[in-house]
Amino acid sequence: MTLLDPAHWTGKIFNGTWATGSAGTYDVIEPATGHTLTTLGQATPADAARAAATAARAQRDWAARPYDERAAVLRRAAALFEHHAADVQNWIVRESGSIPPKAELEARFAAALCHEAAALTSHPQGHVLPSAQPRWSLARRRPAGVVAVIAPFNFPLILAMRSVAPALALGNAVLLKPDPRTAVCGGAVIARVFQEAGLPEGLLHLLPGGADVGEAVITAPEVRVVSFTGSTAAGRRIGETCGRLLKRAHLELGGNNALIVLPGADLDRAVSAAAWGSFLHQGQICMTTGRHLVHHSVHDAYVDALAAKADALPVGDPATGPAALGPIIDHRQLAHIDALVRDTVAAGARLAAGGTHDGLFYRPTVLAGVTPAMPAYAQEVFGPVAPVVPFTTTEEAVALAADTPYGLSLGILGDVGEAMRIADAVPTGLLHINDQTVNDEPIVPFGGLGDSGNGSRFGGPDANIEAFTETQWLTVRPDIAPHPF
Incomplete structure (x- = not known):
């Protein structure tokens, strides 16, 4: 089979291998013709809960691997996007109704995001701090853990990959819930690329489904960061839930x-x-x-x-x-x-x-x-x-x-x-x-204000490291510190 042969994913979800979804299957429809393009598995909240637990276990080993091993996976993913660009573009055209130049942009952008993410693995991820004590004092960035990525239908590949790629590069595991209308080019394609690129099992999960699956990946206790792109109304609800659960939400929402x-x-x-x-x-x-x-x-x-x-x-x-x-x-x-x-x-x-x-x-x-x-x-x-x-x-x-x-x-x-x-x-x-409003590049900070979201949460090393890692304060002393007690 070729990389993007539908036989890989027909009727399936992805948890490191292709498996049957608990909610059965659904048809992926081509909007231009109304024809069925393929079928995918449909996840349930129980599938999402199992995926979160699996992802948390796999993430610990992934975070401990040398940075160059993680970078190599991202570089291989970039090469696969480039080599199979024509097939990727075909799915984007047919599933999302995109014109070919827009589909070409998405495929090229996905490869570029992988290249940039590969460079993230060796980017400085901390600072040496002054201290009033006789010790070394450091602030270092650590992987957040499990990241939930909820992506929309309009630029399904880019808007999933701009979170998936840097999150994986920085040592996290990912639960990806694409829009069901574009879950091939915004989900199955990504799973196949990373599967062939050698990403260890359990680090990337594809969970097509409805709002109940989205809620499940957000509320799973293993998930520490939620990256959402979509409507302002949905973003408000996700932000409220994450606030209650003390999770970070990166919200890229609507615009006028x-x-x-x-x-x-x-x-x-x-x-x-x-x-x-x-x-x-x-x-x-x-x-x-x-x-x-x-x-x-x-x-x-x-x-x-x-x-x-x-x-x-x-x-x-x-x-x-x-x-x-x-x-x-x-x-x-x-x-x-x-x-x-x-x-x-x-x-x-x-x-x-x-x-x-x-x-x-x-x-x-x-x-x-x-x-x-x-x-x-x-x-x-x-x-x-x-x-x-x-x-x-x-x-x-x-x-x-x-x-x-x-x-x-x-x-x-x-x-x-x-x-x-x-x-x-x-x-x-x-x-x-002296340009119109639709612009983006893999290396730029991207995000809006007000009802458009909670700031620049995507793109470039600074935004990505901030988005998908936590800051840890670390001190080291030559001897055990004396204390008055």
């Missing part, structure tokens, strides 16, 4: 990100950037450009050009023909998008482009005449929708951009000096001058 277009910005480039920011992967990205704030001097031309761009973008099955946008992940999400667009038009907005769909294929949509109170502007749409609002002064642009409970990403197009002044006034976790 603004793109500010300043007077004098190159209109063609601005519209191209804006279309990418709003329509990439059907707008199903936490960093999607959800609010277009455009100076009144270029507003009308911008709306016309963005609408023309939207009308020209092909929408279809990315596995069978050229498409700029594929399908929405499922009918529930499509209904949410369509309702927000319809309600916004009913509130007085003008439909400049799109607003229609054929099955799960939703046309890229541009809304003009929008006010901040309208639903598609005020709420996270998570779909290919671009509401446009004009502004007159810099102060107005700042007020509009900051008027959101979210704080994930901000893009500003135009004069750099003016953009710098705006940037310093708007709270946001990610900031891009």
Whole structure:
């Protein structure tokens, strides 16, 4: 069998070997066609509890292994992602509805995350501290133990691997609960890669399932860190549970990100950037450009050009023909998008482009005449929708951009000096001058503020070491210390 032959995982979950899930099996559906791609095993809370206990036992030996052994596993995983990139991309296209360039990005990013994680194993993980006593005083980082990773459907491989890879590299075991809709490219692919890379049994567990399985991996007493990417509503519940149980939660949640277009910005480039920011992967990205704030001097031309761009973008099955946008992940999400667009038009907005769909294929949509109170502007749409609002002064642009409970990403197009002044006034976790809002790299700190999460918890050695290790104070004296008792 090839590395990603479905025969490996058909009807199974993963606990170091492929095993039957206690909840039976379920079909993995291709959103573009409605066809069944494969079947996976479905876990239960009891499976999750057993996985946590197994992971805790395996983790102790893994943490004690020399750093170069852990690095070698990560390097082999990177090589496997690179060698099998075409197969990985095919699963991403078909299971998540991604266009091929986006799938290529995910496969390449997964390999890069493994390379970066391999380097983490030999990164300095502590400090020598001064002490008033005659002793050595050290602060060193130790593996957290068992890490629960709960990943979403939209970038299923990247958003799982950005936690799985560094957590394993730093000596932890991982319970991975992917979104059931994308549990092959966001789960089975990862399990197969690490299985072939030589990761010892019991360190990585794949647990497809519903909310009850998610709750079980969060509440398992062996789990010390929960890494969650998903909706703000779910993140709040997870954060509350982790707070009660005194566990660390790393929460990367939703966004309603603004793109500010300043007077004098190159209109063609601005519209191209804006279309990418709003329509990439059907707008199903936490960093999607959800609010277009455009100076009144270029507003009308911008709306016309963005609408023309939207009308020209092909929408279809990315596995069978050229498409700029594929399908929405499922009918529930499509209904949410369509309702927000319809309600916004009913509130007085003008439909400049799109607003229609054929099955799960939703046309890229541009809304003009929008006010901040309208639903598609005020709420996270998570779909290919671009509401446009004009502004007159810099102060107005700042007020509009900051008027959101979210704080994930901000893009500003135009004069750099003016953009710098705006940037310093708007709270946001990610900031891009002369680029749109959707940006990421394996080595950068990533995270949002407010309803977008609890800060930069992913990416780069500092954030990853902070996320997946604990600090231990260690002292050493040449002799037993004298004490007055």
